[in-house]
Amino acid sequence: MWRQSFGLLGKSYTHDTTGSFLLGKWLHIPLYPVPLCSAVVDVAIQDYVADVASELIYQNKSHISTEVLFAFPLSPHTAIYSFQVRSEDANIQAMLQDEPQQLHKPLGGWENLEYLQNQSNYPGEMFACFLGTLSPGGEVVVTLRYVQELPRKPDGAAHFVLSPTLHPYTKHYAWNCLASKLPYSLLLTASLQSPRGVASVQANFALTPLIYTAQDRSTAQVSLAGSPPSHNDLELLVYFGDPPAVSAVVEKGDPGAPPGSLLGDPMVLVTLAPSIPEAVPGQCQSGEFIFLLDTTFLEHAQDSLLFLLKSLPLGCYFNIYCYGETSVGIYPQSVEYTQDNLTEAMQRIPPTGSSLDDTNLLGTLRSIYNTPRPRGHTRQLFIFMTRLPPDKEAIAAEVCHHRNSHRCFSFCFSKDSAALATALAKETGGEATYVSSDNSMTAVVLKCLKRALKPAAEGVFLSWTLPRGLQVEVLGGTPQSIFQDQYSLLYARIHGQAQDTTVAKGVMTLQYSLDGQDVTHTIEFPLCPQGDGRLAGHRLAARCLLERLLPEATSGSGDEPRHRAVEISLTSGIICPFTSYVGVRTSQRVSWYRGPLALLPPRQSLIPCQIVELRGSGRVSSCLPKTTWVPPGWLTAACESWLALRRLTRSIAALPQRGACSKACTPPPPSISSLKYADLTEFDWCSPILGRWSTEAIAECQELVALQNVDGSWALSSGLASVLEINEAEIKGKMPGEVMEPSIWATVLAVTWLHRNDKFYQDVCELLEAKAVTWLCSRAVSQLDKCLEAASTLLGISVKPSVFRL
Structure with missing residues (x-):
């Protein structure tokens, strides 16, 4: 270097x-x-x-x-x-x-x-x-x-x-x-x-x-x-x-630091990594999915919104907010994902072209945070920004304040909003994506939805048992949910004076809910740790605190966060x-x-x-x-x-203004923005090449997606016949005699059609197909062989039986 x-x-x-x-x-x-x-x-x-x-x-x-x-x-x-x-x-x-x-x-x-x-x-x-x-x-x-x-x-x-x-x-x-x-x-x-x-x-x-x-x-x-x-x-x-669901390493404080200070107190490095099994695609799944749409986004993204809503799993809750000068929630609070609720929501979405000059993302976020989430459902926000909101610092501070209660997936369509999108995703453990064109939007959004659908440990709660006189402060708080393939590294500060010095250990208990079942893990940790005195955990705890203080200190909420950040830094x-x-x-x-x-x-x-x-x-x-x-x-x-x-030259230029002053006036310090420190190396810049491929697939199967029910099935209708380009009477005539329910035959035909040769449907229809196959396997396992054979003959498409889990 x-x-x-x-x-x-x-x-x-x-x-x-x-x-x-x-x-x-x-x-x-x-x-x-x-x-x-x-x-x-x-x-x-x-x-x-x-x-x-x-x-x-x-x-x-x-x-x-x-x-x-x-x-x-x-x-x-x-x-x-x-x-x-x-x-x-x-x-x-x-x-x-x-x-x-x-x-x-x-x-x-x-x-x-x-x-x-x-x-x-x-x-x-x-x-x-x-x-x-x-x-x-x-x-x-x-x-x-x-x-x-x-x-x-x-x-x-x-x-x-x-x-x-x-x-x-x-x-x-x-x-x-x-x-x-x-x-x-x-x-x-x-x-x-x-x-x-x-x-x-x-x-x-x-x-x-x-x-x-x-x-x-x-x-x-x-x-x-x-x-x-x-x-x-x-x-x-x-x-x-053996890596457990929770572990704790205690680092002793700096003997030279003042008692009660961040460096002087012992620090517990807590790792939360629950073992979370894979979810079966297409099955019922918990979760609260909230979509925040800039009204100008609706002019370009009706198709993307359709694919996104149709791909949600049964068992979850959802809501849609369209924010302009004022925020409008489709429902007062999230509702269960059903056919009637989805149909009603699509009808309530404001018409395109109703956008205003300024956006009210901050007010929309505050409305959501003031609304209770359904019990047992992890909250995830999908935020779409076509422009940079004027109150960006306050938005970052608001999301940071609620970072432990939800996860954000942010999508921006202008480079000036990339820093804000990155900050919102980073604070909550989500993902930020810059969409360079309308062509790639649907594929990008669905990619993030697949990540959001990973199962999670919900209702995460840490409790501590320590001798009287000692307290524990988890710096930055504890996340309420931990998703599969993720872990949380927390810094917990032990302060106070133990009244009973004979007790040499503390107890930490981790509780969470996994697939509706309560899980508890308990470990012991020493209260008088040994160490090399290098204070790595303390310094990283300080770094963690400084990151948490930055949005609050730059949002104009007073001087106290800044003074505290300076003290911790020095x-x-x-x-x-x-x-x-x-x-x-x-x-x-x-x-x-x-x-x-x-x-x-x-x-x-x-x-x-x-x-x-x-x-x-x-x-x-x-x-x-x-x-x-x-x-x-x-x-x-x-x-x-x-x-x-x-x-x-500056001194000479300043002479007329300062008169007899011996020193030039000191310019005011530049304002500090928390968004300047967003790490754009973690930003996802989507590929326009992939966008062209996905655009063709989206356009070809859009009508088919619009006809699918939320449970994954299709009805046998003239609309489906039009998409398949086959006469409705011929479709009904080719239905196997063993099939007692026409929607089973229609769903097999739709899934078979999605596997046409040289078509790039998997990226945009993977979740939709998984729901359809799950629905078929729950209602017509004995009929699938005959249906698949008849559908392949009618459509002229060869599909592997494994697609239907046969």
Whole structure:
């Protein structure tokens, strides 16, 4: 991640006239990387939380001085809490201060960070620190520490991937893309801990044998054996004891932190992962599905809405809200999914063209949250936005406040609403999708519905039994539902003073309902935990709290959320939008440039250091020689000169307004939006190619879908005959004699028609077909063989018996 003159990730940059180039000269010189010489990495994994401490040594092996920038990409679940640099000239430490960070506006006017934002192929946030100029042969030692939440695999394993900055391997070294041996050494050690015991470790590289450091096998160590692989990331899969539905790891607090503070109290890392069996497609299923439609959406999405409503399962509840200037609910509250209710709902939908200038999504959401959900039915919202609502911050705060009671699937049709759609989905564990055209809308919406139909553990409730005087606070609350293939990592803070010090354990009980049956799990956990003191759980708990406070703090609900966020950020070392990183140079012995072009003396103790939001260029890296327009050794002087001139011209321009004032008026700080920090890397940008395929399928089977009943059956009618392009009398004449109910014959014909050759119906009709087959199997198993044979002959279509579960 080190490159001369901002050559991050081996990219060559185009010239920009932002004023950061000395005297406007355009010089074309080779790009010399500052290579990594050695890396020592110590990883501590505690269940599904990791703390990574690393020491990286870089050396300038070129014959000229080189501008140095350190950059570290941040994944959505990673947070840096310590960064220090030692070089030949200075010591640099990143520190937090109480000032808003500006992801889009580089610190101190350092315009060249725009190169990072626009030219990197890594989208998302990146920590960047400008370290000055490194002389030929000079070394820089970087100490970096960060924490991250680890994904949980379906088999219960914790999945750890070492950051590419700590193991850049061959593709980051442009001069030697075909080398089989890395030009740096890597020492990687991992310590593993879990009260369930460490069972085994798997990796995509050679490991030393697992060494247990406790008799109960609750702690163990493993290391990299030999040289690391030169063409892939380093990945670890850590398996603990039998993965239960609930587990707890207790992390002791920081002895140096004030008693009762977030870092000072013990923290319980709770993992909720109920075992949820697969649901049979087409069967009755619980759930409350609420559709929020911008009225302009109705002009383009009548077909999509039809497919969506017809694909719902029996047994669920539903409602539709059309929001414009005022919100209109089809029903006062959700109703059972029946044929009569669906028919009535379709008739009540407002006519198209009734949209107004402003939308009232906020009022609609508040109406829904004030309406009780049906008991035993998990609430899920499908929100369709054709434009960005004016009160976007308040909408994000409202959804965040109710994040534990529902899940959002958000669809936007304009790029300016992508950040809001992503924020709503992220807060509630849903999914956000940008629909680029009407063609792909139905397929995209149905894809999300399939995910929403996964079964869930409902009515999730945690209870605690602790000695008198101790209390537990689950930071951010407990989700009311956990869906299949999902898990929840919670942070619970234990505070207070135990009156009975002889009790060494607490008890946690998890309760939920699964398919109508009540389930209970109980575990014990120690109240006096041991630990390595690295506080990974505490820091991630702080990060979790900061994320929860952001929507509330930016929605104009008062200063208290902001003050609390600043306090948590400064004490934990985890940055938030209300604090900023500052690179503090503690040594004044600076030799970064001694030539005649050093227009300003290097006396500043602060250097550019911040979080940058990368937009990503999408360009493919190459092994060809790289070039850059920025000359080494001159960039710093040019930046200082440019900043001095800008400050001077601003001061002169401000003289008439400030009169005798000796200082220019300080502009008000920029407003902070929670939507600026939405991680768009998780956004689903649907493919227009798939859209063209699905459009043809939707148009061909739309009439057939409109005729289907909510239970999955079709009636034998002239409308069905028209869709099948067969005379109604012929259809009735070909019905097998064993069939006593015409709707059975009609339903077999409809399902058979959906399996015509070379037709792409599966993506849009999979749920509809599953309901139909379930209905057939419950009423006419003995008649299906004869019906399928007759239908195949009549329609000239060959269908496998397995389609009808035969």
